[in-house]
Amino acid sequence: MGVEDGLSQSFITDFTQDKDGFIWIATLDGLSRFDGREFKNFRNDLHDSTTIARNVIQF
Incomplete structure (x- = not known):
């Protein structure tokens, strides 16, 4: 399980x-976030206030 599988870093x-x-x-x-099969990644987007605060x- 790693970057090649979808981990953000x-x-x-x-x-x-x-x-x-x-x-x-x-x-x-x-x-x-890993659900047992795949990753969902959350990153900061300076133009979107609904994203996480920092990377x-x-x-």
Whole structure:
């Protein structure tokens, strides 16, 4: 499981699993959520106030 599979960045700063079973992976280029099959990546977009606040994530 890595960047070639959809992880946002290979340098992981932290990770956790939530009550729904999602694995959340903090990286230096955003936050990745893994559902057991695929990644969904969350990144800051300066032009969209609904995105995460920054791309360097640490829990």
